[in-house]
Amino acid sequence: MKLNNAPINLGVYREHAKTLASDEFEGRGPLSEGEEKTVSYLVAQYKKLGLKPAFGESYTQAVPLAKITPNNMSALAIGDLTFKAGAEFTARTQRIAKDYLLNSSDVIFVGYGINAPEYNWNDYERINVKGKTVVMLVNDPGFASKDPALFQGNAMTYYGRWTYKYEEAARQGAEAVFIVHETMPAGYGWGVVENSNSNTKFSLVDEENNASQVGVMGWLHLNAARQLFEKAGLDYGELKEKASKPGFTPIELKAKASLSFTNTIEHAESQNVAGILEGTTKPDEWVMLHAHWDHLGKVEKNGQTTIYNGAVDNASGVAGVLTLADALTNAEKRFSRTLMFSAFTAEETGLLGADFFANNPPIPTSKMVAFLNIDGMNVNDGVDYILQYGEGYLSIEDDLANAAALQGRTVKMDPRPQNGLFFRSDHFALAKQGVPSILFMSLGDTDPSFITKRYHKADDDYLPSWTLGGVEQDLSLIGSMLTHYAQGDVWPYWKRESDFKAKRLQSLSGGETSAK
Numbered sequence: 001m002k003l004n005n006a007p008i009n010l011g012v013y014r015e016h017a018k019t020l021a022s023d024e025f026e027g028r029g030p031l032s033e034g035e036e037k038t039v040s041y042l043v044a045q046y047k048k049l050g051l052k053p054a055f056g057e058s059y060t061q062a063v064p065l066a067k068i069t070p071n072n073m074s075a076l077a078i079g080d081l082t083f084k085a086g087a088e089f090t091a092r093t094q095r096i097a098k099d100y101l102l103n104s105s106d107v108i109f110v111g112y113g114i115n116a117p118e119y120n121w122n123d124y125e126r127i128n129v130k131g132k133t134v135v136m137l138v139n140d141p142g143f144a145s146k147d148p149a150l151f152q153g154n155a156m157t158y159y160g161r162w163t164y165k166y167e168e169a170a171r172q173g174a175e176a177v178f179i180v181h182e183t184m185p186a187g188y189g190w191g192v193v194e195n196s197n198s199n200t201k202f203s204l205v206d207e208e209n210n211a212s213q214v215g216v217m218g219w220l221h222l223n224a225a226r227q228l229f230e231k232a233g234l235d236y237g238e239l240k241e242k243a244s245k246p247g248f249t250p251i252e253l254k255a256k257a258s259l260s261f262t263n264t265i266e267h268a269e270s271q272n273v274a275g276i277l278e279g280t281t282k283p284d285e286w287v288m289l290h291a292h293w294d295h296l297g298k299v300e301k302n303g304q305t306t307i308y309n310g311a312v313d314n315a316s317g318v319a320g321v322l323t324l325a326d327a328l329t330n331a332e333k334r335f336s337r338t339l340m341f342s343a344f345t346a347e348e349t350g351l352l353g354a355d356f357f358a359n360n361p362p363i364p365t366s367k368m369v370a371f372l373n374i375d376g377m378n379v380n381d382g383v384d385y386i387l388q389y390g391e392g393y394l395s396i397e398d399d400l401a402n403a404a405a406l407q408g409r410t411v412k413m414d415p416r417p418q419n420g421l422f423f424r425s426d427h428f429a430l431a432k433q434g435v436p437s438i439l440f441m442s443l444g445d446t447d448p449s450f451i452t453k454r455y456h457k458a459d460d461d462y463l464p465s466w467t468l469g470g471v472e473q474d475l476s477l478i479g480s481m482l483t484h485y486a487q488g489d490v491w492p493y494w495k496r497e498s499d500f501k502a503k504r505l506q507s508l509s510g511g512e513t514s515a516k
Contacts, residue, residue: 008327008475010468016045016319017379020293021311021462028310029297030202030270030346031067038293042273042343045322049329051275054340055362061272063345063356066096069200069264076218078107079255081231083224089178090197091218091259096209098263102176102216104256105133109229111243111250112137113177114159115168118497119151120246127250130173133257135220135228136165137243139185143418144244155391156420160185163350163423166217176216176257180225187419193219202349204356205267216259228253272353274342274362277329279486281336285367287485288340289324289478291317291374292347292354292426296456311462313443313455317374318343320471324479335486337369347375347426354429365430366507369485370396370492371437372478373427378442378470379463385412386477389439390422393500396438396492399484403477415445434504436492440478446470 019025019041026034043059053059070092073085083089093100111123113136121141137144140160142151151157158164162179169177183189197219203210220228229236232253242248273293279285295310309315325341344353361368386404388397388411401411414421422428427437444450454460484490494501 008323008472008479010472012326013319013323013468013471013475014466016322017311017315017466018462020315020318021309023307023309025309027297027308028293028295028315030294030349031065031268032297034297035270035294035345039271039273042293042318042322046273046275046325046341049275049325051277051325051329051341054274054276054342059273059275061274061357061360061362062269063272063353064205065202065268065270065346065352066094066205067200067202067266067268068092068094068096070198071262071264073261074259077258078228078253079231081227083220086194086198088221088224089218090194091216091261092197092201093215093217093263094201094203094210094213095215096205096265098265100215100261100263102133102257102259104258105131105175107133107135107253107255107257109239109251109253110134110136111248112140112159113165113169114140115172116151116157116159119159121151123243123248123250124168124172129169131175133176133178133216134169134174135178135180135225135253137185137240138162138179138182139418141244143185144240155414155417156423158420158423161420161423166214170212170214174214176218176259177214178216178218178220180220180222182222185418187416190221202346202352204352228255231255270345270353272342272344272357274340275325276341277325277335277339279336279338280334283338284363285337285369286340286363287337287369287482288342288371289321289374289482290342290344290371290426291321292345293318293343294345294348294353296348306458308456308458309461311460312379312450313376313460314347314374315462316377316379316471320374320377320475320478324475324482327479328482335483336488337486339482339486344426351426351429354426358429358433358435364507365433365435368430368435369490371427371430371435372481373425373437373439374478375425375439375441376443377440377474378446379466379468380446380470381467382469382473383446384408385410386474387412387414387440387442387445389414389441391417392496393422393498394436394438394492394494396436399481399492400438403480403484406480407473407477409473409477431500432503434494434500434502434507436494436504440474442470442474
């Protein structure tokens with residue numbers, strides 16, 4: 001198969017994937033020896049291909065992280081009720097403080113905790129939550145009602161993501177947030193919530209030590225929530241139904257919340273990595289291909305070491321970026337625009353590397369043509385479709401359909417739109433800055449057992465039995481889109497009215513996130 005007169009070398013791909021997913025790289029955990037080996041490997045590959053550094057004179061961008069481990073978690077007291085950490089609630093903070101105390105904070109139920117002008121929806125309109133504790137539902141009203149005219153029906157919007165809910169609560173001045181967990185609208189069970197929020201987490205650090213963020217980023221088990229509302233003389237099911245309709249009024253639960261814990265905090269720098277193939281006539285306009293390099297690292301427990309190699313998630317994606325970089329740097333014809341090939345850190349802990357890059361870009365965001373992100377490739381046989389995440393957002397979706405048609409394939413919409421995958425990988429950090437961005441992901445699509453047996457587990461290993469038929473066809477498709485953007489004057493754009501579109505228009509008019 002040819003790509004712009006350059007072959008896609010599956011031998012090159014296989015060697016990259018096998019190497020990055022080997023035990024030697026120790027699961028590619030941020031701030032570990034595995035990171036050092038991974039970053040060194042990527043930089044060496046970029047140099048070998050003749051790519052120039054993307055960050056001035058450097059291939060790496062230092063990402064300052066705080067490593068925060070909560071300790072001595074008390075019970076959560078709300079009125080006369082007490083809830084046990086882990087089993088009934090989780091709590092953590094991203095504020096850089098050794099001790100945290102929530103002391104007799106008024107508790108308010110704020111529905112879905114959403115302020116969305118384009119949907120004429122504001123759960124905070126009739127209440128002042130400054131300094132208070134807010135309890136809210138997961139996902140958004142569209143999922144609850146299944147009404148296609150409400151938000152986007154069954155498909156989760158960004159307003160349904162827990163990241164948004166904490167961000168908006170902080171903007172409203174709330175001190176603590178507890179999201180009521182339900183498996184279906186969350187897309188995962190309580191075990192995922194407990195494991196993801198009870199241990200060490202990473203955070204970016206701003207000049208105010210994250211003081212503007214909510215003090216408590218919490219979750220509440222459904223059974224605990226039912227007890228809480230029953231104690232207040234309310235029925236959870238009835239409240240949930242009311243909160244899913246326009247005009248919902250927040251309810252003060254006439255109870256106060258108290259909680260305390262300490263934090264062990266370490267500061268360190270992780271690394272984003274990127275190289276560029278400089279354009280000939282429009283070198284200041286960048287077309288970007290990306291995959292996050294990090295995974296879960298290794299865990300020492302009971303005298304045994306478990307390595308989470310993350311072969312599919314996401315050594316497969318990084319190998320794809322390196323393989324396309326190899327193909328395009330060896331192409332007979334140079335491109336008018338610059339191509340950037342990148343791998344960022346700390347995607348698994350909240351898109352942190354991507355977020356830092358998006359807010360500290362090497363070029364103005366208005367000069368970023370498009371950002372294509374690979375997060376888990378189809379390492380099995382090829383299929384007659386390509387998956388699309390998000391619908392009606394971007395003109396890139398039309399380009400995806402055209403590229404698929406050239407291969408005799410069709411576009412298949414995300415089979416789990418309620419999980420909001422469009423908002424859960426590195427491209428979204430760029431989308432929030434207005435950069436047209438798209439996700440290529442095949443996690444579990446051609447291997448139904450992957451999610452249950454290998455996703456974020458120690459069994460996500462490289463297998464010699466991978467046929468790589470899906471890799472070959474997808475890299476060809478992605479490569480065709482990259483060259484389409486890099487060769488011409490095409491500027492992908494946002495279709496639907498949204499904060500992303502507004503941000504793009506703002507950047508194009510001069511009020512942009514500038515290079516630093």
